[in-house]
Amino acid sequence: MVAGGSVAGPDPTSPGHHLSGAGPRADCRSAPACWGCASVSRLEVKKLCCHFATEGGRIEAVNGVSFSLAAGEAVGLVGESGCGKTTLALAVMGLLPPTARVSGSVSFRGKNLLELSEAEKDLFRWRHIAMVFQNSAEVLNPMLSVGEQIAEPLRRHLGLGRREAEKRSQELLEMVGLGGEWACRYPHQLSGGMRQRALLALALACEPEILLVDEPTSSLDPDSREEILRLLAELQNRYGFSLLLISHDLSAVARLTSRLLVMYAGRVVEEGPTEEVIARPMHPYTRGLISSTPHLFPYRDLWGIPGETPGLKLPSGCAFHPRCTQAVEKCRQEAPGLAPLPGGRRVACHRGGIVTLLEAKGIRHEYQLARGRRL
Ligand SMILES: Nc1ncnc2c1ncn2[C@@H]1O[C@H](COP(=O)(O)OP(=O)(O)OP(=O)(O)O)[C@@H](O)[C@H]1O
Ligand code: NI
DSSP, rough: OOOOOOOSSTTTTTTTTTGSSSSOTTTTTTTOHHHHHSSOEEEEEEEEEEEETTEEEEEEEEEEEEEEOOOTTTEEEEETTTSSSHHHHHHTTTOOOOTEEEEEEEEEEEEOOOOOOOOHHHHHBBBTEEEOOHHHHHSSOTOOOOHHHHHHHHHHHHHHHHHHHHHHHHHHHHTTTTTGGGGGGGGGGGHHHHHHHHHHHHHHTTTTTEEEETTTTTTTTTTHHHHHHHHHHEEEEEEOOOEEEEESSHHHHHOOSSEEEEETTTTTEEEEEEHHHHSSSOOOHHHHHHHTTTTTTTTTOOOOOSSOOOOOOOOOSSSSSSTTTTTTTTHHHOOOEEEEETTTTTEOOTTTTTOOHHHHHHHHHHHHHHHHHHH
């Protein structure tokens, strides 16, 4: 049962059974061939680099990023435009154009996804790792009804017949809060929020263990934004897939995720439990990002980060140093590594501990106040 989310004795061999309760089932008859039940799914990205060769020179869009995604975990990925968020997600999906040079590893169930053939990638993509792309208007095929588009992966990956796939796509549309009757409509007949729901239904069609969501609310009005965020949180909570939520919108990410990755110029500069990072940011860039996010701390003045994101040629040393008010000579010369700190945190900054205890307490108190009222 997909649409209703009923947990009462679903048929473990039915294609929808992972979506019917949280987490793997011990009694799955398809195991161990069943990906959802065989073990706890987990994505491990190590030293991922994605470079593009362009006429203007080499663009180092992603530069040595490592992180992991545990089963059922929701991780946020934030950073300014152009820092490499989408490129990272597309690399995980194996969807970067041939001009991209990709290195490092993306491990999923003991395999490095970067080394799979196109045919093998086709097998895991959408079935095990799915993505909701940034531009919903461009992603859906204008010539096919929404139902037909959702039915396609169901038929291809789960081997459902035409009738069955049709029925499932209606259930999936109901699951995301669109009535099943929307299955026969075309993308142009849907509003932005509805398209985003349809894309969620499409991405979740084959019950992937991992869902990558890229800027789900960037083109939506505030009401639709709220609805989509609530829906995403509800689906993740109910079905327990691992979520990587990519967004400019730090306040949305703060609500939905328990761990946060902050990217700057192709690198992760800070990582840790979301609440901790927001309450006590260690990297000056993270602090700038937090201070320029509306609604996070309603009682505090907003201020932007001075300067601009670096272009093709990255600055020497720490890429953030030209914009950093705390930079010292070492920052100009030496790129800081992502150093582990207590509490599951990591920060790439020579001046990482500069938040004074008093300041940290102040920020934490203010955040908790804000969270109590807003989040
Ligand atoms: N196919 C491509 N060819 C060349 N350069 C690319 C390509 N895709 C991305 N880039 C470059 O890689 C860098 C990272 O882009 P990316 O889209 O990953 O950033 P982003 O963090 O997702 O930004 P946004 O928040 O605007 O979506 C940018 O400088 C971009 O111009
Ligand atoms: Ni992007």
